[in-house]
Amino acid sequence: MPQTPDAAPDHTPQTAPAPQGPDQTDRVIIAAAEELGIGCPCDVVVVDDATGELTAFALDAVADHADAVVLSWTSSLTRAAALQERFAEQIDAGRLRVPAGPGVTPLEQAAAEVEGHLMVLMRLPKAVHALEDRARRLAEAVRGSGQNGLEIVAGGRVKHMTRAQNEALGTLFDEVRASRGIGKSRALIATDLREQATAPAAAESSALLTVRGEPRELALRGIGAVFGGAGADAGSLLLLDALDRALTAGELGAPEAPLRAAADLGCGNGLMTAYLAAALPETSVLGSDVDADAVGSTRETLAANDLTRENVQVSWDDALSGLDAESLDLVLLNPPFHDGTTVDATLVQGLLDSAARVLRPGGQLWFVHNSHLRYRTEVERRVGDVEQRARDRRFTVLRAIR
Numbered sequence: 001m002p003q004t005p006d007a008a009p010d011h012t013p014q015t016a017p018a019p020q021g022p023d024q025t026d027r028v029i030i031a032a033a034e035e036l037g038i039g040c041p042c043d044v045v046v047v048d049d050a051t052g053e054l055t056a057f058a059l060d061a062v063a064d065h066a067d068a069v070v071l072s073w074t075s076s077l078t079r080a081a082a083l084q085e086r087f088a089e090q091i092d093a094g095r096l097r098v099p100a101g102p103g104v105t106p107l108e109q110a111a112a113e114v115e116g117h118l119m120v121l122m123r124l125p126k127a128v129h130a131l132e133d134r135a136r137r138l139a140e141a142v143r144g145s146g147q148n149g150l151e152i153v154a155g156g157r158v159k160h161m162t163r164a165q166n167e168a169l170g171t172l173f174d175e176v177r178a179s180r181g182i183g184k185s186r187a188l189i190a191t192d193l194r195e196q197a198t199a200p201a202a203a204e205s206s207a208l209l210t211v212r213g214e215p216r217e218l219a220l221r222g223i224g225a226v227f228g229g230a231g232a233d234a235g236s237l238l239l240l241d242a243l244d245r246a247l248t249a250g251e252l253g254a255p256e257a258p259l260r261a262a263a264d265l266g267c268g269n270g271l272m273t274a275y276l277a278a279a280l281p282e283t284s285v286l287g288s289d290v291d292a293d294a295v296g297s298t299r300e301t302l303a304a305n306d307l308t309r310e311n312v313q314v315s316w317d318d319a320l321s322g323l324d325a326e327s328l329d330l331v332l333l334n335p336p337f338h339d340g341t342t343v344d345a346t347l348v349q350g351l352l353d354s355a356a357r358v359l360r361p362g363g364q365l366w367f368v369h370n371s372h373l374r375y376r377t378e379v380e381r382r383v384g385d386v387e388q389r390a391r392d393r394r395f396t397v398l399r400a401i402r
């Protein structure tokens with residue numbers, strides 16, 4: 001069989017899985033699951049299915065068991081929607097669950113709702129802490145619901161696999177071994193869940209910002225595979241520094257007429273959402289991301305800074321699709337520029353168009369990009385007049401007026 005390359009890793013803008021057959025990593029996961037004896041009686045949980053093929057395999061594997069259910073949980077709203085579309089029949093028949101909003105169903109909550117012995121099929125996330133987080137949440141689900149067991153089959157490209165992944169699973173399971181490889185992919189198989197498995201916890205860090213001209217330390221939280229973990233992105237810090245100067249200078253609404261509504265499009269761990277909530281107490285603030293881990297992280301970041309209040313919301317949404325046109329005064333955007341390792345300028349275009357859609361005339365987009373890429377013309381064409389507001393060796397901050 002010809003070897004298919006793997007689907008794009010997480011945290012790049014996500015494309016809907018088309019039914020193109022399993023890639024090599026899917027096939028190694030499927031082979032290991034078959035060897036382990038998938039086929040029940042058990043329920044199967046698929047996590048972050050990049051191609052839809054693990055879900056298709058799981059449905060097939062439990063087809064002969066009338067009560068068995070497959071849960072396919074993914075942090076990407078785009079992938080969840082594509083799975084819902086592809087497997088609509090199985091969802092209607094009650095054989096498959098695919099949480100896809102509008103609210104986020106955390107993995108531990110979704111997994112706790114399926115019963116019996118859980119076999120989990122997943123791709124290894126790039127970051128070790130993300131693997132540990134997923135595994136801890138699954139263990140939490142099993143513990144919380146009194147289910148009777150958990151096995152994880154997690155596959156990846158050998159060149160991305162490290163000892164640290166075995167060790168992460170080894171903190172929860174008594175046995176962790178590697179499967180036979182297929183081509184350049186291999187799976188880790190974790191069995192014998194320990195009674196005392198460590199509870200999931202967000203990664204923690206903090207960032208020193210200037211808020212309304214005053215220094216303020218903001219706590220940051222990162223869960224799962226959120227972009228940047230709990231770290232502060234240097235491009236976002238440059239943007240916020242320039243934005244705070246503009247705010248202090250009265251360029252974004254006078255004290256007697258504060259901004260009505262602002263959004264952080266692609267909020268990641270919530271750094272910029274927390275800044276907006278701290279700097280603009282009277283403004284409705286929305287942090288929004290297509291990634292459920294980002295939504296969870298932003299919520300935790302806001303809570304850690306006592307910034308949770310009625311006019312500060314976080315949504316799991318694709319490109320602010322839930323907002324009315326011309327409903328915002330300010331949008332902050334630190335977009336993804338890479339699809340895997342390749343720079344892909346088209347990813348930004350859709351997000352710029354979305355920002356243009358939701359901004360009212362006269363509203364402002366603050367946008368940061370890598371200095372070696374050229375975006376000024378693109379932003380001008382899609383949003384409006386552009387001014388450069390900050391630049392260093394790595395990043396450039398632009399402001400566009402709708």
Ligand SMILES: C[S@@+](CC[C@H](N)C(=O)[O-])C[C@H]1O[C@@H](n2cnc3c(N)ncnc32)[C@H](O)[C@@H]1O
Pocket residue numbers: 011012013014227228232233236265266267268269270271272288289290291294317318319320334335336
């Ligand atoms: C470069 S990260 C920036 C994260 C965060 N704003 C920060 O400053 O650290 C880009 C974020 O955009 C999110 N994203 C990508 N495509 C999106 C879309 N169509 N709708 C909403 N968010 C998206 C990604 O999940 C990621 O969290």
